[in-house]
Amino acid sequence: MNSKVSFSAASRDYQAGRYTQSLATLNQLIDTQKDAKTYALLAKNLLQLGFKSDAAKAYGLAADCAPQGAFEFLKIAAKLHLEAGNEDDALLIAMRNLGKAQEDAELAFIIATIYVRRQRRDLLRPFKKILSESMNPDHMRLAALLLSDDLMDETNQQLARNLFRRFPGNLAFRFLYLVCVREFNEFDEANKHRAPIDAALAKGEVDTLRKDNPFYHLHWCGNEDFNRYATIGTQPLDPVRVAYRRGLPHTWSDKIRIGYMSSDLWDGHATMKLLQRVLELHDRNRFEITLFDHTQPEFLEKNVTDRSRWGKIVDTYGLSDAAVLNAVRAQNIDIMVDLKGHTSGSRASSFNQPLAPIQVAWLGFPGSTLNVDLDYVIGDHSVLPDVAKPFYHEKFLRMPESYQPNDPANRPRPKPVTREELGLPEDAFIFASFNGNRKITSEVVDSWCRILKRAPNSVLWLMANTPRNKDNLLQRFQANGVSAKRIIFCPRAPYELHISRQQAADLGIDTFPVNGHTTTSEQLWGGLPVLTMKGTNFASRVSESLLRAIDLPELVADDLQAYEDLAVELALNPGRVADYKSHLKEKRFIAPLFDAERFCHHLEHGYELIIERRKNGLTPDHIDVPALPPRTEPFGSND
Known part of the structure; x- marks a missing residue:
């Protein structure tokens, strides 16, 4: 040829x-x-x-x-x-x-x-x-x-x-720019460039939100309906693939095999300060625990805990999705739990492969993990009320108290501190917020200003990430007529010191639409009561969940006006705050919030319930885990 x-x-x-x-x-x-x-x-x-x-x-x-x-x-x-x-x-x-x-x-x-x-x-x-x-x-x-x-x-x-x-004119870049300015409390820029987005939403143009990052979206939008549209970087779920995964044959064993996937599996991360004790307490006679770990090496170098106490470690750092699939399949996992959702360092997209017959979201992301194949999301009746069901593709697996685990064994206990050593005024009523600066919106600052004006002998104690945050926050307070002398800034501190210093304040004061999450439980553990208000989505309901789990529902205000009124009332009646502090000390080792053993029993029962549905050929459905009888004896001591 x-x-x-x-x-x-x-x-x-x-x-x-x-x-x-x-x-x-x-x-x-x-x-x-x-x-x-x-x-x-x-x-x-x-x-x-x-x-x-x-x-x-x-x-x-x-x-x-x-x-x-x-x-x-x-x-x-x-x-x-x-x-x-x-x-x-x-x-x-x-x-x-x-x-x-x-x-x-x-x-x-x-x-x-x-x-x-x-x-x-x-x-x-x-x-x-x-x-x-x-x-x-x-x-x-x-x-x-x-x-x-x-x-x-x-x-x-x-x-x-x-x-x-x-x-x-590029919406994705507008949203990205807004993430940056919110991070540094550049309120005027944030409000100026958010205005066109608000205008579009007012006209019903919800597709505008599809260019927003699912995680950072929650920091400004508490509308649970709107939250479903922030999907940049994801692909729509294929119902055929979901059905295929659920229909795959699976070999069960006498033990339930749980896989947890995260990039936070080191003892210095906030997630492990919550979860560590529950992992240690899992009943090894009934459960096999495997941690699919893609933690960055520089964080593992800082870890000092024996991680083998948490479960079998399978290193998936840097692996392709296909390799992750092979690693999970090799362990024949029954329930795969994603601990990250749409947060930094997530591998949630790997759940869009058939990793396991049951796939669950928990703890890392406060909302629906959009466009990821998950059967259940673990929550409770506060963060996942019935009215939220239409806004989730996952079914609810609701714990009877709080969805948030807590570690009373490895978390340091608060030690005595004085206001003098922290540079705080002895005779003022001290409101405090240790939440991340990006959670402090202009609406939050304006509300705090109204509170400070109505409570003249009060100051606000804030943590500032950078000098830029401090300057921008001060500028907003002063523009609202609040003197810089009434705002006291502190830097981040070593964890043990931070746990202790919180009690020097009188009242923790929460942010919205994103509450304190780990921050709120740390304050309650440290003996500081926290004031919050009822939220409109998962991220804004977390503090309510935690307060209810330590028997302080009266610190959950119904709305913004009630939040401000209660803050002022407590500032003018410090005796009530002292009672709340006594309550926290009394309840620390008997109320459900810090009872890791009780939480672990509820979680394991929840796993058994969803396994039972799957073995019976039933599709996922909403499940409420029944509560154990209340404790009559403490699980620990304040001594």
Whole structure:
């Protein structure tokens, strides 16, 4: 066969759309003519016929035959491998050309996409700039996802601002910019650039929210209906795939095999300050516990606890979703529990594979884990009331008291402190908020200002992340007529000191629409009563859940006016606050909130109930775990 004629014929067939015929000619030709143009045309035909993996391999062969133009062929091959789901093949090609990735947005996009999925964000810094400067919308969207991860990084802040200034009409970049300004309490900027979003929502344009990050969305929007639309970076759930997973055969054993997945499995993280004791208490005669751990190595280096007490550790750090699937399948897990949801460091998307017959969300994300295949979300009647059911694709597995576990064994106990050693006024009523600064909105500051004006002998004790936060917060207070002398700032402190210093305040005062979560339970553990108000979504109902679990429902105000009125009333009647402090000390080791043993029994019963439904061939449904009888004897001592 004349090779020139054959290649020309194959080219003509390709141009005419006769891909199968062109492919047949090339398959004959390839035995005698192994060159770049032949392999490239072979790849094009394979791609047109839908064989992306084979097309990627053909482009790889073209690169082998064309040293001068190899990079362009390899880049296409890597892109096709990524699209076909062959992440390891794509990454192998990309990493061989790593030196060019900082200057080539397409290659940077391939590497960054894979490492975002695998939560290897430690490797992504070199690619942020090239992606943010690209005119390709996909590249820019990925840059936005990268930039929202570390808000303290000056590079991230500057690039986020630049993206918004370049493309002010791009909703994704507007939302990203708003994340940054909220982080530093830049209230005027936040309100100015949120106004068009509020206007769109007022007209019913809820699709506007689809460009918002699910986690940061909760920091400004307490509307449980609206929360369902913040889905950037996710893909809609496929009901067919969900049904397929639920219908897969499964081999059960005498023990229930629980898998917990998280990147927070080290003793210094807030999640483990809550969860550690429950993991230790799991009944090993009835349950096998496996931790699928993708914690970053630098955090594991700080860990001092024997993690084997928590369960079997399976290292999944940096693995592809396919490799995570293999790791979970190797343990034959019955119930997989995602502890992250849509928070930084999450691998929740890996749950969109058939990891386990039952898949559950718990603890990390205060809401529905949008577009992730989960059967249940663990909550309680406060955070997940019946009115919330229409806004979740997950069914409710409700604990009888609070959904939040707490650790009375490994958490340090508060030690005596004085106001003098903390630099606090002896004769003032001290309101305190140790919540993250991003939770302090302009509406929250305005409410606190009204409280301070009505309670003249009071001050507000705040934790400031940075000098920028401090300056912006002070500016807002002063603009509302509250003297800077009445605002006392403190920095972050070592955990043991923080637990102790809280009791020097009189009353914790909560934020909205996102409450204190771990922060509130720390305050209650430290002996500081917390005032909150009824919320409108999971994130704004957490403090209510915790207060009810320690028998202080009267500190849950019905609305904003009642919240302000009660704050003032308590400031003017410090004897009532003293009674609340005595109550917390008395209830610390008998009320449900810090009773890890009781919580573990309820959780394990919940697991048994959802296993029973699955074994009986029933689809997931809402389940309320019944409460054990109340304790009559303390589980610990204040001594």
